[in-house]
Amino acid sequence: MSNKTNGEEYLFELDELVIRRASAGDMSAVVDIDQLNTGITKPEYWKDTFVRFGSRSDRFFLVAEDSGEVIAFIIGEMRAWEFGSPPCGWIFAMGVNPNARLKKVGSHMFNVMCECLNKAGADKVRTMLARDDNLNMAFFRSQGMMGGPFIELEMPLD
Amino acid sequence: MKLQKATRCALFAVLELANNPETQLSATDIADKYNISANHLAKVLRDLGRAGLVESVRGAGGGYRFCGNSKRTTLYDLVLLFEDVGEAQQGDGDDGEHTEVGAALGRILNEIDEIAIATLRSITIATLLKTMHWHAERESRGVA
Incomplete structure (x- = not known):
């Protein structure tokens, strides 16, 4: 943990890049980054996600700021005993502004998230991705993640 | 998934060369390490050369070296050079696939x-x- 600005503690700092917990005021930037990556604008979803994940000690909604501009976000939490799985860290959302790619922002965010989850008691971290989401799949693979012992199953309900 | 011999040779060669980018290795060097046929590997290396992934360096101390983009080339790209593993498709004409059981089995194999x-x-x-x-x-x- 390092500096504080406006009461926000930095979890990571390198030159102009800082990573910290998100605040309510960051949500418009998060909405924009998500829209740039997915093509869908969903402000209510992100507002609700911040309420649920922005203030608990075992849930981590982090943003990366470059020269004062929010350029990326990542969200993770501790989950336990889902079908016998011991406490484990989960990353379930991540987005980097396309203009900020290839600068290791995602790698720094991933590492900080892993540190947070590790301190919260996790010795493993998981995520779930669409098979055809090659961008994120290749990113998480490049961080060292591999196929784990669980398989996602689903069925239509109509 | 069972890979064909040529694909395994290609993966061994590319990964060995990419892991030692400053070093030139002969087909025999690689074949000896992985216990594969040097003749077979030589043919595979020619295919990899045509694909722009390796290049041969002539002269004393010559051999092959990796010349592709290791951050952009995936294992799938390599496998595709030697095997027909396009998108899984139903309706490829397998025996019994017109039946209910055959179609159900096909969906699992596609998965x-x-x-x-x-x-x-x-x-x-x-x-x-x-x-x-x-x-x-x-x-x-x-x-x-």
Whole structure:
């Protein structure tokens, strides 16, 4: 943990890049980054996600700021005993502004998230991705993640 | 997933050369290490050369070296050079697929193929080498 600005503690700092917990005021930037990556604008979803994940000690909604501009976000939490799985860290959302790619922002965010989850008691971290989401799949693979012992199953309900 | 011999040779060669980018290795060097046929490997290396992934260096101390982009070339790209593993499709004319049971079995086999393809597509040469080094480092710490 390092500096504080406006009461926000930095979890990571390198030159102009800082990573910290998100605040309510960051949500418009998060909405924009998500829209740039997915093509869908969903402000209510992100507002609700911040309420649920922005203030608990075992849930981590982090943003990366470059020269004062929010350029990326990542969200993770501790989950336990889902079908016998011991406490484990989960990353379930991540987005980097396309203009900020290839600068290791995602790698720094991933590492900080892993540190947070590790301190919260996790010795493993998981995520779930669409098979055809090659961008994120290749990113998480490049961080060292591999196929784990669980398989996602689903069925239509109509 | 069972890979053909040529594909395995290609993967061994590319990964060995990409792991030692400053070194030129002969087909025999690589074949000896992986216990594969040097003649077969030589043919595979020619195919890899045509694909722009390796190049041969002539003269004393010559051999092959990796010349592709390890951060952009995936295992799927390599496999595709030697095998027909396009998108899994139903309706490829397999025996019995017109039956209800055959179609149900086909959906399961497609699921397996799609997972295999997604896995190969998501792993670049650089990522595989990085995870190999991490694994070795973890083993050295006794935590693998």
